[in-house]
Amino acid sequence: MTLAHGRAACEQLDQQDPLAALRDEFILPDGVIYLDGNSLGARPKASLQRAQEVIAQEWGTDLIKSWNKAGWFDLPSTLGNQLAPLIGAQADEVVVTDSTSINLFKAISAALQMQSGDAQRKVIITERSNFPTDIYVAEGITRWLDRGYQIQLIDTPDELPQVINEKTALVMLTHVNYRTGYLHDMRAVTALIHQHGALALWDLAHSAGAVPVELNAAQADFAVGCTYKYLNGGPGAPAFIWVPQRHQAAFQHPLSGWWGHASPFAMQPHFEPTANIRRALCGTQPMVSLALVGCGLDIFGQTTMQAIRKKSLALTDLFIALVESQCAAHPLELVTPRSHQQRGSQASFHHPHAYAIIQALIERGVIGDYREPGIMRFGFTPLYVRYVDVWDAVASLRDILDREDYDLHAKRHAVT
Ligand SMILES: Cc1ncc(COP(=O)(O)O)c(C=O)c1O
Numbered sequence: 001m002t003l004a005h006g007r008a009a010c011e012q013l014d015q016q017d018p019l020a021a022l023r024d025e026f027i028l029p030d031g032v033i034y035l036d037g038n039s040l041g042a043r044p045k046a047s048l049q050r051a052q053e054v055i056a057q058e059w060g061t062d063l064i065k066s067w068n069k070a071g072w073f074d075l076p077s078t079l080g081n082q083l084a085p086l087i088g089a090q091a092d093e094v095v096v097t098d099s100t101s102i103n104l105f106k107a108i109s110a111a112l113q114m115q116s117g118d119a120q121r122k123v124i125i126t127e128r129s130n131f132p133t134d135i136y137v138a139e140g141i142t143r144w145l146d147r148g149y150q151i152q153l154i155d156t157p158d159e160l161p162q163v164i165n166e167k168t169a170l171v172m173l174t175h176v177n178y179r180t181g182y183l184h185d186m187r188a189v190t191a192l193i194h195q196h197g198a199l200a201l202w203d204l205a206h207s208a209g210a211v212p213v214e215l216n217a218a219q220a221d222f223a224v225g226c227t228y229k230y231l232n233g234g235p236g237a238p239a240f241i242w243v244p245q246r247h248q249a250a251f252q253h254p255l256s257g258w259w260g261h262a263s264p265f266a267m268q269p270h271f272e273p274t275a276n277i278r279r280a281l282c283g284t285q286p287m288v289s290l291a292l293v294g295c296g297l298d299i300f301g302q303t304t305m306q307a308i309r310k311k312s313l314a315l316t317d318l319f320i321a322l323v324e325s326q327c328a329a330h331p332l333e334l335v336t337p338r339s340h341q342q343r344g345s346q347a348s349f350h351h352p353h354a355y356a357i358i359q360a361l362i363e364r365g366v367i368g369d370y371r372e373p374g375i376m377r378f379g380f381t382p383l384y385v386r387y388v389d390v391w392d393a394v395a396s397l398r399d400i401l402d403r404e405d406y407d408l409h410a411k412r413h414a415v416t
């Protein structure tokens with residue numbers, strides 16, 4: 001079977017797919033092809049019952065006892081330990097807590113503190129194309145510290161060997177770029193950063209649950225990431241922060257709230273950080289949201305990141321090949337790397353009318369999204385996206401393009 005066999009070939013691929021049964025773990029509305037799991041993952045079926053349990057039983061009936069009885073107080077660490085193997089971390093190195101932006105604040109501050117013994121290390125390097133919150137948080141810290149820290153923005157990863165030097169305190173990169181899907185070689189880039197005595201902070205928002213990640217093997221220094229994308233934790237679900245054992249004793253951040261204290265219930269008047277990863281915590285966590293993160297993570301227990309990666313590459317390969325063959329008459333330009341080594345779990349195309357086309361696709365039940373400038377972004381979550389979905393999505397795209405069936409004046413929503 002080849003692509004020439006059309007949709008039937010895709011059906012056959014679905015029949016042979018070892019991950020096919022996992023789609024049944026999710027709620028997906030009829031008539032919708034969901035290619036936006038890189039922004040908000042689909043809902044695990046189990047999450048409704050779990051929410052009911054937390055609200056009715058743990059909160060409603062057991063009330064305050066649930067901090068102990070239902071494991072609420074330990075939940076950031078319990079979930080961190082469940083997430084750890086998916087990102088190449090050990091137990092007791094990850095907590096699920098706060099938002100990615102807040103965890104970036106903690107990790108950047110701690111990294112600058114760790115480098116403060118070397119007065120010349122004042123530069124934070126990142127990419128101009130990084131997700132804005134990463135840059136904004138770094139800007140906030142440098143402005144607030146007012147100690148001469150600077151942010152250096154690079155335009156392509158190839159610049160890294162030239163720009164990292166003895167003035168670099170921290171290199172902060174997003175492992176898979178949110179817009180293009182470019183995947184960094186974490187191991188090689190971290191080694192380069194370390195050669196110059198700088199620290200490496202990785203944002204795994206588009207990698208955790210999407211591509212295999214080996215934080216310890218790469219000798220990374222810090223990592224943060226979201227649980228509401230490929231990990232299917234739910235809208236606004238708490239994020240995570242990873243600090244390897246070797247840095248935990250030195251990891252100090254300014255959000256020194258009581259959940260990070262060595263003995264929170266001793267109610268001491270001074271802050272003393274706990275010795276372990278819980279020093280990355282700040283204060284009380286949203287238990288209903290936090291509990292749902294477990295439902296997404298449970299599904300990963302039924303497969304491996306290697307199996308997920310294999311299907312992810314097959315889906316994106318197929319999507320790219322179909323778009324390029326079926327829509328060749330139209331000015332679509334692939335902005336995602338073709339090379340497997342450099343591709344995350346998405347495919348993005350530039351088109352002059354990208355926003356209007358995405359809106360037309362959404363109206364037909366094919367959900368992707370739009371990112372400036374002029375980019376249609378499609379995320380592929382191998383746990384629930386099928387090969388036939390890829391075929392059908394491209395058929396809709398082709399029809400919209402051939403008929404010019406899109407509204408150039410389509411209303412710009414707040415969220416694109
Ligand atoms: C790379 C990256 N970092 C961070 C975030 C989000 O951070 P937060 O959850 O704090 O809004 C996103 C997406 O929203 C992202 O793509």
Ligand SMILES: Nc1c(O)cccc1C(=O)C[C@H](N)C(=O)O
Binds near residue numbers: 038039040178205415
């Ligand atoms: N985090 C989001 C939000 O708060 C509202 C709407 C979308 C999002 C997203 O996840 C955007 C996403 N990080 C991106 O890669 O563009």
